[in-house]
Amino acid sequence: MTDSDTPDVPGLLPDAVHRSVKPGTALLRLETTHEREGILDGAWWPRSRDIGAELPALITALTEYLGPVTRVGLDGSAWDGLPTRVVIDGRVVHIDSFPVGDDTVLVTRGDRDHFSFLLIPPDTSPDAARAAMARAVRPGNVTEASQILIDTGGGTPPAPA
Secondary structure (H helix, E strand, O other): OOOOHHHOOOOOOOOOEEEEEEEOOOOEEOOOOOOOOOOOOOEEEEEOEEHHHHHHHHHHHHHHHOOOOEEEEEEEHEOOOOOEEEOOOEEEEEEEEOOOOOOEEEEEEEEOEEEEEOOOOOOOOOOHHHHHHHHHHHOOOOOHHHHHHHHHOOOOOOOOO
């Protein structure tokens, strides 16, 4: 897919998107500013480690706001049975697996338009998840995803060396 194949969708995120993607499966929150100055563009709180059950709702919701998603990058060791691609709403979405920790999800539309989302572990308490999501989408946020999870109780600090 070339850039000319990518629909003319603004490179901005919508204002005030904070809704359940599908009741009981995922919660998605996008940054509530048109400025993409922070490290993260949003946050995703899946309800399980089953990528086949979780990813379609995320991609469908993101496509509604961002246009067609072509790739998703995440830590393969954090998911049960990670495929290399999935078909969602009739479109192929490639899955890239990186052994970099499971605190972010990278989403690509077109060839070079990337979005970074905080990935909140499924077993995180609702209060910690809400706090992490709010912090991730704070305008101008410069705190790394892993630190947000630690600070809000949604993650564990690294073991001392």
